[in-house]
Amino acid sequence: MTAGLAPRDADREHARTVPERVVRRASELIGRTPLLELTRTGTGTRLLLKLEQFNPTGSAKVRMAREMVLHAERAGLLRPGGHIVEPTSGNTGTGLALIALERGYTFTAVVDGHAARDKLRAMRALGARLVFVDNGGSGGPSTVARRAKAAEIAAATGAYWPDQHNNPGNGAGYRGLAGELREDLGDIDCLIGAVGTGGSLCGTTEELRRHGSRVRTIGVEPTGSIIFGGPGRPYWQTGAGSPAGFDVGSNVDYRHIDEGCKVTDADAFATARVVARRTGLLVGGTAGAAIHVALRRLLRLRPGSTAVVLVCDAGEKYLDSVYDDDWLLERGLLDHLAHQRTKRLLTAYDDSVRLAAAERTGT
Numbered sequence: 001m002t003a004g005l006a007p008r009d010a011d012r013e014h015a016r017t018v019p020e021r022v023v024r025r026a027s028e029l030i031g032r033t034p035l036l037e038l039t040r041t042g043t044g045t046r047l048l049l050k051l052e053q054f055n056p057t058g059s060a061k062v063r064m065a066r067e068m069v070l071h072a073e074r075a076g077l078l079r080p081g082g083h084i085v086e087p088t089s090g091n092t093g094t095g096l097a098l099i100a101l102e103r104g105y106t107f108t109a110v111v112d113g114h115a116a117r118d119k120l121r122a123m124r125a126l127g128a129r130l131v132f133v134d135n136g137g138s139g140g141p142s143t144v145a146r147r148a149k150a151a152e153i154a155a156a157t158g159a160y161w162p163d164q165h166n167n168p169g170n171g172a173g174y175r176g177l178a179g180e181l182r183e184d185l186g187d188i189d190c191l192i193g194a195v196g197t198g199g200s201l202c203g204t205t206e207e208l209r210r211h212g213s214r215v216r217t218i219g220v221e222p223t224g225s226i227i228f229g230g231p232g233r234p235y236w237q238t239g240a241g242s243p244a245g246f247d248v249g250s251n252v253d254y255r256h257i258d259e260g261c262k263v264t265d266a267d268a269f270a271t272a273r274v275v276a277r278r279t280g281l282l283v284g285g286t287a288g289a290a291i292h293v294a295l296r297r298l299l300r301l302r303p304g305s306t307a308v309v310l311v312c313d314a315g316e317k318y319l320d321s322v323y324d325d326d327w328l329l330e331r332g333l334l335d336h337l338a339h340q341r342t343k344r345l346l347t348a349y350d351d352s353v354r355l356a357a358a359e360r361t362g363t
């Protein structure tokens with residue numbers, strides 16, 4: 001209480017001196033996402049999750065959606081009342097839908113049946129027009145066909161096509177994320193993220209390194225994606241990866257990816273589900289893939305290291321896929337052994353922390 005003031009007066013005084021934290025637009029809520037420690041080892045190495053689902057639209061991608069639109073406005077590529085078209089698996093599209101409605105543009109998302117249904121619903125709910133392309137019954141993403149359709153719409157209507165795979169605003173949209181990591185953690189030793197356009201992992205890394213960081217980065221893609229080579233085949237992780245036949249765009253900047261890893265759908269989804277049961281937070285399938293890699297990498301890191309996984313989005317978008325036993329069973333992806341392996345790894349880390357503590361205290 002302020003000295004000499006009655007309680008009511010003190011409340012009023014407090015209200016006057018504490019700066020209000022009220023925003024006027026949802027996009028002002030982008031960023032400042034929290035970090036959660038998932039596990040640590042007896043050697044003092046920590047695995048932290050950067051929970052990007054706490055952004056408006058529930059994903060990291062709104063960061064780059066805003067940046068690409070601002071770039072376009074500055075470059076005179078978007079005029080008031082303009083039209084934006086972009087192929088998307090959903091998260092970029094939901095981000096663009098939000099930014100478009102705030103800034104008075106119309107937005108057309110070119111999508112396919114591979115997208116999570118709730119992402120399609122969210123884009124529609126935010127006023128986006130959806131144009132579907134066929135994935136030829138492959139079950140995989142139709143990244144090539146989606147791009148062709150977006151190019152066609154842009155040419156026919158004069159709509160602005162940001163082209164997230166090659167737009168420099170994509171990577172630049174993650175400078176803020178890098179700044180948050182620096183502010184919250186200082187330097188970090190290892191950054192792990194699922195790679196689709198490459199914007200989030202490479203953009204964050206570029207900014208960290210610009211500030212002198214020696215962070216080691218690991219890019220993760222679904223088995224069957226061709227970003228890090230190997231044969232292409234369909235996969236069910238949505239948002240990350242590129243299918244066979246796709247020309248990987250310039251935002252996958254291999255200078256900023258020290259190592260590329262592939263993770264099967266079964267391992268990615270099992271890891272996401274185990275993490276959900278451990279933390280109470282549902283993480284998306286691509287986050288599951290990145291965590292799968294990170295968990296296996298921890299013991300190889302120097303003792304006392306800090307590793308961060310970029311969690312692109314939350315599992316609430318995948319309740320009828322990643323978190324649905326029947327959906328997994330139908331596709332042969334419900335893998336109890338994969339669940340067990342991840343659980344055992346986490347238990348082993350918990351044990352190693354207890355043992356190290358017992359050794360320190362001599363008990």
Ligand SMILES: Cc1ncc(COP(=O)(O)O)c(C=O)c1O
Pocket residue numbers: 061089091092194195196197198199200201238239240241284286287312313
């Ligand atoms: C769920 C999910 N995970 C990972 C990614 C990959 O992010 P980036 O395109 O920045 O590489 C995306 C991209 O859309 C995504 O939606």
